[in-house]
Amino acid sequence: MSATFEWVISTLERDLLPENMNGAVIVAHWRCNASQTQGSGDDAVTYTATSYGTEGFTPDPSASDYIPYADLTEADVLGWCWAGGVDKDAIQTSLQANIDGQITPTTADGVPW
Numbered sequence: 178m179s180a181t182f183e184w185v186i187s188t189l190e191r192d193l194l195p196e197n198m199n200g201a202v203i204v205a206h207w208r209c210n211a212s213q214t215q216g217s218g219d220d221a222v223t224y225t226a227t228s229y230g231t232e233g234f235t236p237d238p239s240a241s242d243y244i245p246y247a248d249l250t251e252a253d254v255l256g257w258c259w260a261g262g263v264d265k266d267a268i269q270t271s272l273q274a275n276i277d278g279q280i281t282p283t284t285a286d287g288v289p290w
Contacts, residue, residue, distance in 0.1 A: 178215070179213065180213040180224075180273050181211065181213065182209055182269050183209070183210045183211075183212075184207065184209050185207070185209075185210070185251070186206065186207055186251050186254050187207065187208050188206045189202045189204070189205055189246075189249075189254065190202070190206075197238055198236065199245055200246035201236035201238060202234055202246065202249070202254065202257075203233060203236065204234070205231065205254050205258055206230075206231050207229070207230055207231070207232065207254075207255065207263065208229045209229075209265075209268050209269065210225065210226075211226045211273065211275075212225045213276050224276045224279045226272040226275040226276050226279075230263065232258040232261050232262065232263050233261075234257060234261065
């Protein structure tokens with residue numbers, strides 16, 4: 178079984194000046210939440226892991242593919258993040274490894290007394 182991943186944009190930072198920037202997005206704050214449930218019924222346990230980061234942009238309002246702030250979707254901004262350097266596959270692999278380590282720990286801590 179593998180984890181379920183949810184990518185979200187937590188907030189956007191916009192450039193309000195000069196006015197021709199029209200609130201262009203300059204930084205996106207993203208989060209990837211992973212969860213995996215083991216077992217069922219009363220014995221079910223859900224394991225979670227999260228990764229958070231930011232991605233910066235240099236918007237050009239005169240570009241043909243420019244999207245005004247009011248018309249943006251979360252999918253648009255996530256696409257920019259992944260195209261700009263956020264390694265979606267590596268982050269999901271890392272989160273899966275984190276959850277796998279929670280399910281089957283390879284280390285422990287504590288004292289014997």
